[in-house]
Amino acid sequence: MASLRRKLPPLTALTAFEAAARLASFTNAAHELGITQAAISRQIHALEEILGSPLFRRLHRRVELTESGKLLASSTSNAFNQIADTVAEIAKGSSGDEVTISATVAFTQFWLLPRISRFSRLHPQIKLRIVSQDMAVNIDSGDADLTIRFGSGVWPDGVAEFLFDDEIFPICSPEFAREVGKVETPEELIRYPLITYDVTDPTWTGWNEWLAAFSVEAPQRPRGMHCSFYTEAIHVALSGEGIALGWKRLVEDLLAQNRLVRLTNASISTRNAYFVVVPRRRRKKAGVEQFIQWLKDVSKEADG
Missing domain, CATH: 3.40.190.290 (D-Maltodextrin-Binding Protein; domain 2)
Structure with missing residues (x-):
């Protein structure tokens, strides 16, 4: 059985996607993560290539999640929130x-x-x-x-x-x-x-x-x-x-x-x-x- 790491896309791509999906904006995601909009676009494009499915519809001055994008957005949001809660709990000592x-x-x-x-x-x-x-x-x-x-x-x-x-x-x-x-x-x-x-x-x-x-x-x-x-x-x-x-x-x-x-x-x-x-x-x-x-x-x- 393939390891979990081999099953998952790169974490940097998932992080860029989660921010863009949550904020409904590549620009705002770039500001939040402290990288360029071009870098966000590259990470999401690479993720779409891995999945073989578009995650966003690129519209005039905005982006919109596809059905595949909505599914992945729900999973990444839940997973990241759970990780954040666990980290906060541990950090409290x-x-x-x-x-x-x-x-x-x-x-x-x-x-x-x-x-x-x-x-x-x-x-x-x-x-x-x-x-x-x-x-x-x-x-x-x-x-x-x-x-x-x-x-x-x-x-x-x-x-x-x-x-x-x-x-x-x-x-x-x-x-x-x-x-x-x-x-x-x-x-x-x-x-x-x-x-x-x-x-x-x-x-x-x-x-x-x-x-x-x-x-x-x-x-x-x-x-x-x-x-x-x-x-x-x-x-x-x-x-x-x-x-x-x-x-x-x-x-x-x-x-x-x-x-x-x-x-x-x-x-x-x-x-x-x-x-x-x-x-x-x-x-x-x-x-x-x-x-x-x-x-x-x-x-x-x-x-x-």
Whole structure:
């Protein structure tokens, strides 16, 4: 069997091709690699000769990949990215024992941080870095090793594994519950201050959608306070200012501590769920595998 080196075209030609394909320009590829445009053209021409197939269509002032070029571009991009990731990991002087986790502010504050010390006690050698932001990171870009998302489980930038679904119901402080007395039906809720918040995620449920599930029309101008974020809405509810929507997975600790209480038995189940998402093209670190397994174990405990 021929050696791998004999099967592969020259690395210099593949490097020139990968840059030209990614940048869609021989000129820009030459600038990036610090060589002349003529050198790029020669390398790509030599590669086309070896393969016996054109890789680019030379158009007026631009180039365009052929079907063969697209196939090779995909392979070289994946291979070069994997090499770059491995080199970066080795250069850090560790075996990849730092794990960067991305999650929304609400999930981080109410679910992840109260439990994270349990993981650290089990795996003291793994350093955790938590990126807390509501804008979703592109997991394939290398900004995080994994992200925890709420949604359908289908995202173009990563592979998702199911963690748990959720349930939504009205909550308030014990003091507020005593003030309003018994509330039996969703229709009764609109008499009281409903705490609202800005919703940018279309998969997130607000008061309008929750009440509509019980054929109740939400008031045009709810009496309660309006917040920018869900975390703020929960803190307003804790202070006794009104009724918020409680996502069970996020507020279960506050309910267990009796800092918040359910106001009615009415609830809805979410159509979507929480998933842990990892990059498609990057090799998982050992620490990432251990963190994902821990997430699954903790999720099963909650379901049990």
